[in-house]
Amino acid sequence: MAEQRAPLETEQHLRRRGLRVTRPRVLVLESVTGAATPLSHADVVVRLAASGLDRATIYRNLQTLADVGLLRRVEAGDRVFRFEGVGDGTAPPLHAVAHAHFVCTACGEVRCLPDDGPFRPNAADVPGAAKGRPLEVQLRGTCEACVS
Numbered sequence: 001m002a003e004q005r006a007p008l009e010t011e012q013h014l015r016r017r018g019l020r021v022t023r024p025r026v027l028v029l030e031s032v033t034g035a036a037t038p039l040s041h042a043d044v045v046v047r048l049a050a051s052g053l054d055r056a057t058i059y060r061n062l063q064t065l066a067d068v069g070l071l072r073r074v075e076a077g078d079r080v081f082r083f084e085g086v087g088d089g090t091a092p093p094l095h096a097v098a099h100a101h102f103v104c105t106a107c108g109e110v111r112c113l114p115d116d117g118p119f120r121p122n123a124a125d126v127p128g129a130a131k132g133r134p135l136e137v138q139l140r141g142t143c144e145a146c147v148s
């Protein structure tokens with residue numbers, strides 16, 4: 001971890017949003033965008049255990065990256081915010097738009113459903129919903145791993 005080399009694409013994403021390229025930002029962003037499922041702060045702390053970044057630094061960077069739109073906050077109903085990468089939809093797991101999530105009520109795992117799935121959150125269809133504010137759509141059930 002001596003070098004501060006970041007893949008060019010990550011650097012460009014940060015610069016395009018007006019953020020300086022720092023090692024914590026690159027590590028946190030790549031940790032979340034490289035995951036197949038949305039990650040909580042605690043998940044990212046575990047994944048970056050070897051990096052030497054402390055919990056507070058990771059927390060602060062997650063908030064910053066979400067504030068500028070590089071990450072999206074996902075609320076799965078357990079009062080734990082999770083984060084996922086925002087992309088153009090051509091390279092899963094980066095989703096272009098807000099989408100529904102499957103939540104396993106046994107193990108708590110959260111998985112993304114397709115951007116163009118039938119349960120896409122759309123404020124225009126929901127009476128009283130504020131346009132431009134995030135909506136959460138969830139399917140709750142038991143995942144394959146928890147059935148047996």
Ligand SMILES: [Zn+2]
Pocket residue numbers: 104105106107108109142143144145146
């Ligand atoms: Zn499960």
Ligand SMILES: [Zn+2]
Pocket residue numbers: 038074084095099100101111112113
């Ligand atoms: Zn998702």
